[in-house]
Structures are given as C-alpha cells and as structure tokens.
Amino acid sequence: MRLDAAIADAAERLSRVSDSARLDAEILLCQTIDMPRSYLFAHPEDVLDELTRDRFETLMLRRLNGEPMSYITGTREFWSHELLVSPATLVPRPETELLVELALREIPRNAEWQILDLGTGSGAVAIAIAGERLMCKITATDISPDALAVARENVRHAQMSNITLLEGSWIAPVAGSKFELIVSNPPYVRDDDEALKNLGYEPLSALAAGKDGLRDIRTLASGAGGILVPGGWLMLEHGADQAKDVAAILQASGWSGIACHNDLAGKPRVTVARWDGKQAPS
Numbered sequence: 001m002r003l004d005a006a007i008a009d010a011a012e013r014l015s016r017v018s019d020s021a022r023l024d025a026e027i028l029l030c031q032t033i034d035m036p037r038s039y040l041f042a043h044p045e046d047v048l049d050e051l052t053r054d055r056f057e058t059l060m061l062r063r064l065n066g067e068p069m070s071y072i073t074g075t076r077e078f079w080s081h082e083l084l085v086s087p088a089t090l091v092p093r094p095e096t097e098l099l100v101e102l103a104l105r106e107i108p109r110n111a112e113w114q115i116l117d118l119g120t121g122s123g124a125v126a127i128a129i130a131g132e133r134l135m136c137k138i139t140a141t142d143i144s145p146d147a148l149a150v151a152r153e154n155v156r157h158a159q160m161s162n163i164t165l166l167e168g169s170w171i172a173p174v175a176g177s178k179f180e181l182i183v184s185n186p187p188y189v190r191d192d193d194e195a196l197k198n199l200g201y202e203p204l205s206a207l208a209a210g211k212d213g214l215r216d217i218r219t220l221a222s223g224a225g226g227i228l229v230p231g232g233w234l235m236l237e238h239g240a241d242q243a244k245d246v247a248a249i250l251q252a253s254g255w256s257g258i259a260c261h262n263d264l265a266g267k268p269r270v271t272v273a274r275w276d277g278k279q280a281p282s
C-alpha cells in the first residue's frame with residue numbers, strides 16, 4: 001500500500017475516535033517509519049512493506065482503543081516546550097496555559113520570586129513559568145515518584161536550572177518555606193463523572209477528587225495561605241462548573257481578591273486569590 005493510501009485509510013478509521021483523524025494518522029505513520037511529516041508529502045508513492053504495515057497497525061489499534069496520541073508518541077507540546085508524557089502523568093491540556101498566562105501577568109519581568117507549582121505532573125506549568133521568568137526560583141511538587149521522574153527528564157531537557165522538584169503530598173514537602181505565588185492544576189473531577197470513562201488511560205489520582213471533585217481544592221485553600229508571604233497569590237485550575245464553589249471555599253478560608261478567569265473556550269477555568277496574612281476566620 002502507498003503512503004497516501006495508507007493515510008487516507010487510517011484517517012477514515014480514526015474519524016470514529018478522533019477530531020483530528022488525518023493529523024493523527026500522519027503522526028502515527030511518521031512514528032512508524034521514523035520520518036518527519038514533510039516526508040509523507042514528498043513521497044506519497046512510497047510503498048509500505050508488510051512489516052511496516054504491521055507496526056503501523058499496532059499503533060492504529062492503540063489509538064482506535066482511545067489511547068491519547070501523547071501516550072503513543074510519548075510527547076506533548078505545552079507553551080512551546082516539547083514535553084515527555086507517560087501514563088504516570090496527565091496529558092497537559094491547552095486550557096492549562098491560562099494558569100501560566102495569569103501567573104506571568106502578576107510576576108514582574110525581573111522579579112526574583114519564589115514560586116510553587118503543586119501537583120506538577122509532567123512539570124508543564126513549572127517549566128513554562130520558569131522559562132519566562134529566569135530570575136524566579138520555581139519549586140514543583142508531586143506525590144507520585146513516577147510523575148516526578150517524567151518531570152525531572154523534562155526539566156533536564158528544557159535546561160531549566162531554576163526548578164527544584166520535591167516529592168510529597170501538596171504542601172508537605174515545602175512546610176516552613178514562603179512563596180510569592182502558588183499555582184496548581186489539582187485533580188478536580190467528580191468521582192462519579194461520566195467523563196472519567198473517556199480518560200481511562202490517564203492516572204485517576206491526577207483527575208478524580210472525591211464526590212464533588214473539590215477535595216484537593218479544599219486542602220489547598222486551607223493550607224496554602226500558611227506558606228505565602230502577605231499579599232501572595234494562589235492560582236487554581238478547576239472544572240468549568242466549579243467557579244462558585246471554589247470562590248466560596250476560598251472565601252471561607254480567609255482569601256481575598258477572589259476572581260475567576262475564562263479559558264480560550266470561554267469556560268470559567270482558573271480562580272486567583274490573595275493571602276493578606278491574616279488567619280482564616282474560625
């Protein structure tokens with residue numbers, strides 16, 4: 001079978017599971033023949049031998065089964081960094097770039113802030129911020145050693161010398177430190193959310209957060225103030241239908257300046273708040 005025919009056939013089959021079927025087909029074929037995409041357009045008449053077709057079919061079946069492209073290729077682009085991802089980490093989402101954008105809006109260009117990324121996963125958010133604010137020191141934590149191994153590789157590849165990775169639950173590894181800004185994309189999906197069925201390849205521990213999906217956001221709201229300087233920022237990604245609940249939780253924990261921002265799809269996605277140094281009301 002010729003390359004162009006193989007792509008057309010694969011794209012047709014993938015359209016059942018993917019909105020970007022043709023692109024997926026091309027990328028999977030490139031991975032099979034270990035060539036850049038430009039090769040596919042320059043040599044549409046090349047013929048795939050049987051062994052290569054078998055290898056292509058193996059990748060096709062994984063994708064047809066619903067496995068994310070990023071796990072098959074092992075990489076994902078985020079904030080123009082090419083990142084490794086593995087089933088130990090969430091695939092970084094485009095909407096999470098809003099978290100980075102809002103953080104950069106508040107961190108002055110030459111600031112030497114201490115910044116904390118809680119539940120860093122692949123390290124996407126930490127690396128994006130670190131690359132834009134070289135004078136800042138970014139600490140990134142995760143409870144999963146397997147996720148941290150992926151983050152470590154990404155930090156090394158991105159050559160970020162201003163990131164420190166620490167293992168542990170939420171703020172536990174940084175107790176006693178002080179930060180100017182904390183960002184987090186915590187798990188926030190409800191345990192019984194139907195959407196989890198389609199996210200079966202990604203780590204449940206990075207997605208699900210109790211009956212109402214707010215378990216970890218509550219933990220962060222009550223603990224993060226203690227490790228912020230007065231006036232310090234907390235920025236949290238959450239579900240599109242959680243903005244009100246998140247605001248109420250933050251308010252009850254003594255945060256001020258609470259404001260929610262919409263992602264590119266127009267959905268309320270990131271809430272920011274400030275810590276004025278006072279204790280939470282009892």
Ligand code: GLN
Pocket residue numbers: 093185186187188189195199206207208
């Ligand atoms: N945005 C993800 C999704 O719903 C969830 C990410 C998360 O829980 N942090 O697919």
